[in-house]
Amino acid sequence: MASPKMSPIPRSSIAQRILDGETLIVYDGQLLKIPQSWVDAHPGGSLALLHFVGRDASDEIQAYHSEHALKLIKRYSVGAVETDEHGSWEALVPPIMTGWVRKPASNGTKEWYNESSTFAPLEGTTDILLVKRDDLGVEKGPTLSNLTPSPTSLSLKAQADHSAAYKLLHKRIVDAGLYKTPYLTGYGPEVLRYTMLAGLSAYAYYRNWLMTSAALLGFTWHQLVFTVHDLGHMGVTHDWTFDRLIAILIADWIGGLSVGWWVHNHNVHHLVTNHPSHDPDIQHIPFFAISPSFFFNLWSSYYKRIMPFDAFSQFLISLQHRIFYVVLALARFNLYRNSYVFLVQSAFDKKRARGGRWTWWLEVAGIAFFWCWFGSVLYGCGSWKKAFMYLLVSHIAASPVHVQIVLSHFSMSTADLGPVESFPHRQLRTTTDVICPPSLAFVHGGLHLQVTHHLFPRLPRHNLRKASMLVKEFAQEQGLVYAEFGFAEGNSEVVGVLRGVAEQVGIVGRVAGAEVKEVIERWESQWEQVSDKKTG
Template sequence: MNLREIDTISTDNLIGSAFGFAANPIVEVESAEPVTNKERDRDYLELKRRVTQAGLLDRQYFYYAWKILSVVGMVAASIAVMVLFSSTLWVQMVNAAFLALTFTNLGFLGHDSGHRQMFKKVRHNDWVLLGVGFLTGMTPSWWQDKHNTHHRAPNQIDVDGDIEVSLFAFTEEQASTMRGIGRLTVRYQAFLFYPLLMLTALSLLFGGIAYQIRKERMRYPITEPVLVVAGLASYLAVIFFFLGPWYGAAFIAVHRALGGIYMGSVFAPNHKGMPILEKEDEMDFLHQQVLTARDVQGSPIADFWYGGLNYQIEHHLFPNMPRNNLKRSQVIVRDFCTEKGIPYYETGVWQSHKEILGFLHEVSRPLRQKKA
């Protein structure tokens, strides 16, 4: 696929009918005449001008002060329940689920600060990111490195690490190269997708630890690992001190499993099942960010649940836009895409997951077909 072909991208070959629904309908938009890169660069600059003029890139200090205080309050509430009801197992299992919600919301704060959405000064955003690293045990530098690469080239093979996962395949070529346990999981990946998401939190945790051991790029090479290790030690100490070994182990298992499902189910609709690009494909920024992303229809509940990431197209176009402005920017971005003939896709929560499962099922079909 090259730049001239981008306006006729089709996802029909990606999202199958295995789960009884129509393929993603965002495609088959043809340009009347070829458009140059310079013209497309000007398009993005014009869109950015409109968004900036609307004040949507302005910092939202009161909003983020409230978000930080509320999420820290959620952490404190979980610890209080752990202390006050330490001998009641069912209460602690509910508390573990609540902490899964809390940790994912901490992750949203880390995500926003990593994109410099909160403050103008880099170090102030870094303080929040380091605090999130301490509370969750996730390595900020590793996540930032991985996530920034994803933003530069979403859904691009051999570039975007989010589509290079050992237990899943996102192209038929990836599926055909799988071996061992990976081949088995990919064969039935549409059915195993949600159970395997339970490993997401652990994958993020150990991925960061491996990054630190390799001593790769870290903005704070001493402070960061010290905070992460101290945070993990505190997490384990508090849980086992108040709950004991058996309740503590059950608490951690439920917390990490549900946290993984929550995080994975929030991240997956962003790009899974949308067009995938070859490594050598060249595409302008505006088209790549819009065509490889999917918005999920917003509501007060959805916006909270997804941490604003349901406005994925807008977030990818303007990563430093404060979370609470993404919904307002959607009207501007959607109208602009219509004006320029750029396919813009938004769907509901359930439909997005049906599309993801259909896509995963279709990609893995060759592994389920009997050889002649």
């Protein structure tokens, strides 16, 4: 750790070091230099770090790490940073936000690679969206202009005040003992519920009540998902190894889904919530688009591909408010696809995140075990038609969790307010609660309190209700909106957003011809300018 007597490191120097390829993140007034080995092995995935290069990640780091981990983080400090009159760091734009990443070169070193181009849908906004790479005039690496944020309408002092108040709120949460897991009163009833549903499903199958058995199995999966979610956030035993072992047993061996994929995906969602180019949880082209931004063939920094707004996508999105529940009813099949693609890709990853090979092999063994036992269940139905119906009913019965997830975000803002936006401001702006009585909280897995969960992701979900009272006080004191809807109202809001975007698809179709002509003319003009420069 750097000596506190050293002079603060100038912002200009930090910017240049980022351009030179260093992974630098500000934490608690200190500059952290993250070695490439840890970027590759970070348990939350490399994107969780890359999205905060040049930014103050103090609140996010506090929210996502235990006290033990926070002590280890300080060893990466290389000195203090310059701050403004409010004691705040003047944020830079992370290179990944403008399409720049570092990839291995032929000689084994890392070099800058421009994987996408930037696009601002509206002039005068801070939105930075990513689109297909434009090879015209591509530099060998990012420049200072790439790291410089656009002017913002946000008050930097207000954002600093939100951050300071959040730190005090976090201390109140800790002092109230809300990080202590209520094993007996919290997970005791959960285990009994899981056992009862699984037992009833097995009994119904034994009596040849196949559709009843399928529905009960689906309900079991639906409930187990919430505990896997807790374990993925280290919110049960608070020990990475124990939580991951239990999560693999439930998710992979019982549910056939990769918890490794889910954690990798979900961490990014939490950190760049509702960003069209970066949050995988809202990137559902061709089925859904919750913002017209998706009409521009956006690049996904998570999936590393273009999300094409082609004729097929336009057709489905024009109907998205009508097929919403049908698609979500079958969403578990897409989870299988994402899980297995992730595991296949991870097999060739020489620098896996924490856990190494044993977690990968345990997951693969778990997936194989799942299809053995579930395949036997389907085979025992007696005919392919009964097996197909059992498969369908069980998966539809497990689908309410997908509705729960989208209710929390689909109707909220997808704007990018820039790197100066504070952690609490961003989470309250992009997340909403679903109001329900305590007696029905188990149906939502306790995660109807998504605002509080996004602010304190490691908090045991059985303590979220108590914590939400403190968060509401915080929001009121800071002049922030704590959004919450009833279940029916929340569904109406989401369907309304989908309908609004669907209606705009028709407008796009009517003006497409004129826009295509304009784009072609602009492209030809740019090409002529480049050609003139080359010949000159």
